[in-house]
Amino acid sequence: VTARGHYLDGRTAARQAVTVQVVGAGIDIVFGDGHTARWPLGEIRQTQGRYAGEPVRLERAGGPEALLVDDPAFAVALADAGGHARRFHDPRRRRRRMLLTVLAAAGVLAAAVALHAWGIPALSGLAARWVPPAWEDRLGSAIVEHLAPPGRRCPGATGQAALDRITERLVRAAGPVPYRFRVVAVDVDVVNALAAPGGHVIVFRGLLERSASPEALAGVLAHEIQHVLYRHATRAILQHASTAIALTAVAGDASGAIGVALDGASVLGAMAYSRAHEAEADRAGMTLLLSAGVDPAGMIGFFDARDGAPPALVRYLSTHPPSAERVRALRALLPPEPRTFVPVLDEEAWAAVKGMCGPRRAYDRRAVSPESR
């Protein structure tokens, strides 16, 4: 096959019209003045011409020379000369390559879904088991430091003592645990509570004030304690970090990794539990309540209050499974025969808990509200 093309010598931007011919083990380039240069196939690299409409560009190894040929017949001849090693791109294979690309697309989708749904959760679950409780404790301290700085904590000592009493009763019912549990009340008006790794539980003012009974509050605390014991927070953090790293690796863009590094505490605080984790904590929390001898009606009532609930409560519930489904699941765990329950707090202690954050004042919701993270 003889084709017309252009030769670039790599020394000036002038291009020379040439005729090119594929000859056995190389190509012959015939210049306008009649002289011929032979490039052995082994020294030729094709850098353009993979895509439809793109002329073939051949570069000679170890030099700046290049050859441009805009002729499909030449591309085919070259591919044939290259043989099975597929040294050169064959335009006849484009259709097949497109099919492979579509398959790759399906593969990417499947891989992404599998990684997100099973791969990363399973791996972080495995990894979380190997994180020493002491590390979890320090990680949790850092999060509490960030979300509940000492200046924003509720000062009521009697209320704090009552909170500690509920926690102690629940933890004792859970049996031997590797963590020392601490509950911190924060002066932020949201109906929410959260569990940081290592036994740190944060409850917000809104939750204390709007819980109908000490039993309802104990239900929420049991739920959070189980989050800690199941290491849900640690798993969520590992999941978050590994997802960011995976995305960075795939995108080939390192700014994501630096983002993780710069975010620091806010990434540590990014703990969104999956529905499965919530359901697990619900179930285990209910069991814990029952074995601690606390009346579960309060906990169920808390979730049941969703219909017609104040907006703040809806917000709390919105990060959790639908409450009707939740209440149904909780009711299913109730013991068949009636039991006698020991009250969690007396009237006086409950009042102390409700008032432990002091009189209401103008809140700066932006400061520590978990929704703003």
Place this chain on the structure above:
Amino acid sequence: MPENCPKCDAPDVSDEKCPRCGVIIPLYKVALAKFRRAIPADTPVAMPVMSPPDDASPAPAPESPGSRAAGPPAPRALAFHGRGGTLLGIHLVNVLLSIVTLGIFAFWGKVRVRRYLLSQSEFAGDRFAYHGTGGELLVGFLKVMLFFLPLTLLQVAAVLSGTPQALPVMQLVASLAVAVFVPIAIVGARRYRLSRTSWRGIRFGFDGATWAYVKLFWLSTLLMVLTLGFYYPIYHARSYAFLIAHSRFGTRVFGYDGQARAAFGPYLLAVLLALPTLGLSTLWYVAWRRRYYWGHTTFERARFRCTVTGGRLLGLWVVNVLLLLLTLGLAWPWVRVRNARFAFATLAIEGPLALDTIAQGSPAADATGDALSSFVGAGFEFGA
């Protein structure tokens, strides 16, 4: 060899440039020759030409009728041939291979994308070429990692060792490190990317001193803070002037003769009109900026001309946003192609241009700056 200037007849000119009238003598002669069509264009030029370039042949080459104009004053066409579907396919394969190779392939994937975009860009009938390699990018990445990884690990260590008080300090240090590297990354990325780009076998290049740009960047940042941001257009213009005036093609440097202060008026107008136009006045400022910058950018004796207008930019932008919204972002390869096509279609280069005489410069730059730019988010935008 001393001779008389062919334009103003100044005697005994030994330099390439005539001291009296400022004309570049070899180029003037080439233009004169082409104009007269009497003598072959390639004889009296600065660089020896190996054989007659086909541009100078008296009759247009038969295989490309009309694709390249014969006379020097004709504008040379820029075109972008890329297709969104192909670009998407390249990305999909890259993502899959990156997953399979635990991210290592991403560097080679990046090369594929850059090579495609440049190979689809055409000027005066010839396509650009990209010469970077995945290995280079990987090495650059590792070098930058060597610096940034300890910063990240220190923060993790601070938390796990029970001293979270040190965290804010470390974050500040990391932020400062990123900020310090922004101008270095801008220059480094440009140096690398231009040195790996060629047209007709001749590499582009960038010779600006990193330190000079760092000074410009930080001085401007300081002035921007002091002027509550109103220094921004001046900074942008000065930055552009620095970056373009130290860029070269082969051995020839691009020129810039714009005034930084000219950008202030249009910018002020855009800021004043931002509220009533819901921010759309920005597009008109950007269009003005592109026209002004390109209109004052020269190469040898040729000058660029950009015809972008605010209205056309708005049209491009509206369709882009709609495409992205309707496809949940999947259309972004098409958006990228549309942007490149638009940028090329609104750009022309006019005036005498003796491209055939341009000689190869020195390609020297490593990929560290390019890797750095991906860390600190200071990009080298294609087609902008």
